[in-house]
Amino acid sequence: MNQFNKKYLYQSFLRQPVWFFRSFIFWTGIFFLTAYSANAQSVSGTVYEISQNPVRKSPLIGAHVQWAGTNLGVATDTSGKFVLPRTTQSNWLVVSYVGYFPDSLKVGADSELEFVLRSEKSLDEVVIRGNSTTIDRMSPIQTEIITSRALAKAACCNLSESFETNASVSVSYADAVTGSKQIQMLGLNGTYIQTNVENIPTIRGLATTFGLNFVPGTWIQSIDVGKGAGSVVNGYESMTGQINVELQKPDSREKLYANAYVNNFGRAEFNLNLSHQLNEKWSTGLLTHASTLRNRIDQNGDGFLDLPLYTQFNAVQRWKYQSERLMAQFGVKALHDDRTGGQTTFSPDKRQSAGAPVYGFGAKVNRMEVFSKIAKLFPEQPYKGLGLIMNASVHDQRSFFGFTPYNGRQQTLYGNLIYQSIIGNTNHAFKTGVSYLLDDYNERYRDTTLLRTESVPGAFFEYTYNNLDKVTLVAGNRIDFHNLYGVQVTPRVHMKYQLDRATALRLSAGRGFRVSNPLAEYFGNLVSSRTVVFREQIRPEVSWNYGASLTREFDLGGMSGTWILDYYRTSFQNQLIGDLEHPEFLYFYNLQDKAFANSFQAELNLNPIERLEIKLAYRLFDVQQTMGEPFGEQVLLPRMMINRDRVLFNAGYALPYDKWKFDFTVQWNGKRRIPNLDPTYDHTSYVDMPTDIAPAFFNLNAQITRTFRMWDVYLGGENLGNYRQSNPILGANDPFGREFDAGIVWAPIVGRMVYAGMRYKIKR
Structure with missing residues (x-):
């Protein structure tokens, strides 16, 4: 919930868990290069991110590309490109980068791939969510x-x-x-x-x-x-x-x-x-609110208002x-x-x-x-x-x-x-x-006075x-270092273990x-x-x-x-x-x-x-x-x-x-x-x-x-x-x-x- 966007620290305090469209993959040359791809000894491709203002696709430098379940992996270069030898141990390719949702793909005959990673929180904080909780x-x-x-x-x-x-x-x-x-x-x-x-x-x-x-x-x-x-x-x-x-x-x-x-x-x-x-x-943005209740309600007849009368004014101005x-x-x-x-x-x-x-x-x-x-x-x-x-x-x-x-x-x-x-x-x-x-x-x-400065x-x-x-x-x-209650040490640990592609176990203590x-x-x-x-x-x-x-x-x-x-x-x-x-x-x-x-x-x-x-x-x-x-x-x-x-x-x-x-x-x-x-x-x-x-x-x-x-x-x-x-x-x-x-x-x-x-x- 409080994860930083590993690309942008701003997100460490402007938390924007987002749905940025699901990661997609362009399969190029699927009809013309099948024979060539089947015999290829490596896969290559490019990893992109979606940048904002203006919205565009940009190469993601340093993303990690790895065969799932193995130690075989590489990092993308300054152009977001990678080349990775094939292996018989896995046919699932996983791409990840801190602050981004990872993506994975079952690799077939294709050897030239394209990944688009979606940021966990966008720079401009525009939240793109799904349709439900x-x-x-x-x-x-x-x-x-x-x-x-x-x-x-x-x-x-x-x-x-x-x-x-x-x-x-x-x-x-x-x-x-x-x-x-x-x-x-x-x-x-x-x-x-x-x-x-x-x-x-x-x-x-x-x-x-x-x-x-x-x-x-x-x-x-x-x-x-x-x-x-x-x-x-x-x-x-x-x-x-x-x-x-x-x-x-x-x-x-x-x-x-x-x-x-x-x-x-x-x-x-x-x-x-x-x-x-x-x-x-x-x-700049302005958020305003005004609400009121002036009607006296006593549905149960006990002589007391069931709801208090109130008036509220509330506003936020931000830049x-x-x-x-x-x-x-x-x-x-x-x-x-x-x-x-x-x-x-x-x-x-x-x-x-x-x-x-x-x-x-x-x-x-x-x-x-x-x-x-x-x-x-x-x-x-x-x-x-x-x-x-x-x-x-x-x-x-x-x-x-x-x-x-x-x-x-x-x-x-x-x-x-x-x-x-x-x-x-x-x-x-x-x-x-x-x-x-x-x-x-x-x-x-x-007659009780409570004064406290922390x-x-x-x-x-x-x-x-x-x-x-x-x-x-x-x-x-x-x-x-609390001035009233001394030194306080607060350890906390959280772990997520992916049992399989559909099952996740989370443990926490703190x-x-x-x-x-x-x-x-x-x-x-x-x-x-x-x-x-x-x-x-x-x-x-x-x-x-x-x-x-x-x-x-x-x-x-x-x-x-x-x-x-x-x-x-x-x-x-x-x-x-x-x-x-x-x-x-x-x-x-x-x-x-x-x-x-x-x-x-x-x-x-x-x-x-x-x-x-x-x-x-x-x-x-x-x-x-x-x-x-x-x-x-x-x-x-x-x-x-x-x-x-x-x-x-x-x-x-x-x-x-x-x-x-x-x-x-x-x-x-x-x-x-x-x-x-x-x-x-x-x-x-x-x-x-x-x-x-x-x-x-x-x-x-x-x-x-x-x-x-x-x-x-x-x-x-x-x-x-x-x-x-x-x-x-x-x-x-x-x-x-x-x-x-x-x-x-x-x-x-x-x-x-x-x-x-x-x-x-x-x-x-």
Whole structure:
């Protein structure tokens, strides 16, 4: 997922996993030279690449050409040409180059061949994807690429709604009032996933609360979802996986993209993306978003808004410079989000009704970012490069829960300097560099003040061994010098072994380290009468992740498909425990014994007939943690709010030329453990702790899209089965009483939702 383009270092921080057309081969002289070729004692040919601006075919210097399964190979010369003696050991010729998709060919009588290798990421970052969610076949990290086609299967108004058809990542509301959402992967919530935007760590710290809502769906070009410990190049915080979001680029093929959306609840949004090529080297882009919900909805009649009223404005202005030896991007992001929730009679200027207090929730978030990315290119040595990523952000949040204020401010400076090259030949490559992270936190909740400044310089080295069609090994280590928590060493290793041409085995292991932000990560549980208690000084979380994945491609009776089986285990040396077992308290303390998350997933992707795509997946979690510190006990309990089983079915069908597209998704969410909040129960011991089990439920989504030359119009629905959690807010009739709790949400709060929208595009 975080592989560098070995020709262009720029790609090491502008990740663009792409589909660049499949490699093709021109068989010349097949009718006239057959007799001559049959007797030839060698094969020769030329290896090309596709260059951009302008698009042309150029010789690829130093590409490796080898007979599969042997040590017989040569490198292409300065004209991209090669001559290789034939052998009786193999008739498969494999061509590879670091940063490019390898190609292979069963060689017959022909002796003059032509290969065109496709870059894993293009210089100008124009992503050419396939028509569905795909698996990155070359990466040793199990990486799923969610393409723009897959994103269009649902409305995808923002990043939190972009995983509806994904089996690995699930999304749910964090509570029944604030509208914040959380994701889960490998049995753990999104705080353990390193979520980057164009390889810049973004949804972290205080942004974990609403960050998924702050990336509009129409800005997204693609999403890479990598399981397990990620690359050491991007830092130490990844524990269960990495998500990298690629945004639309300044030199996009669409100079104008507009999207409008509305649903039956009254939510409306408008997005406008603009891009302009200023001259041969400069381009600029503007991404804008505005959305709002002003309709008060209370379907269950509990006196509380089911969805908060909100208004959001969001924009990115960026510029790009590209020449033969230098590439740069820089830009600025700005966001304002204002939301209000609580009782239906609440408004910021009306906190009492008939002389009684009215419970309300409010949150105003203002965020500003500036970023730059610079790469030095070496055309004569395409495997070599030097790049620098810089990002600075200020995140300011002002919130209240009833009459309790919560204010938070985070200032961040991030830098990553990366150098890459080879050792001897392109089979042995490396990335090395230094990084720096500065985080300044200031949080205030009731009488609790949390102040923290983290200054973390670090260095890393990552080695890649590529044995062409058999083994790819990535081994890396980084060392970080944390001003508060000392030296942190983060080793990680990934391996892909090609069992045969259709079957790949991936193995991974690695350490993760992160400093938690309890109030931001348990934000939804603050909408309650619980007393927050920090039992001790919270230490950083440390985990080890181990995983294995088996991918098998098949073609059966004209049906093509892919089987994926994977198993991952995350074991914690220390973990933040957010203890919800007691109805009147939210305890925070460190792990006393053991905690782990086991994840098993089986997934089938099938194309039974032309233009029909089917996905069927089953996921099983076993997540447990040691509880009981407040009473001096150590009891291993299943983690709350995690459903043990999940089944996903998705079918998508398109008529010729994609004029009509139909998508249908069914999600089955299994049972999960939830707190027992009955005050008559005795909660003094964690042994035989009173607990409840939330029932399993189905969720049905569907969408129909009609495509015209420049227009798309779509109509869809979510939660078509109209399933809703009963009584999502406990003690709703007395929100200032001891039993009030809106943080125990495990199912949809609102019922059936119908939406419609349109997309308008003008291409260059």
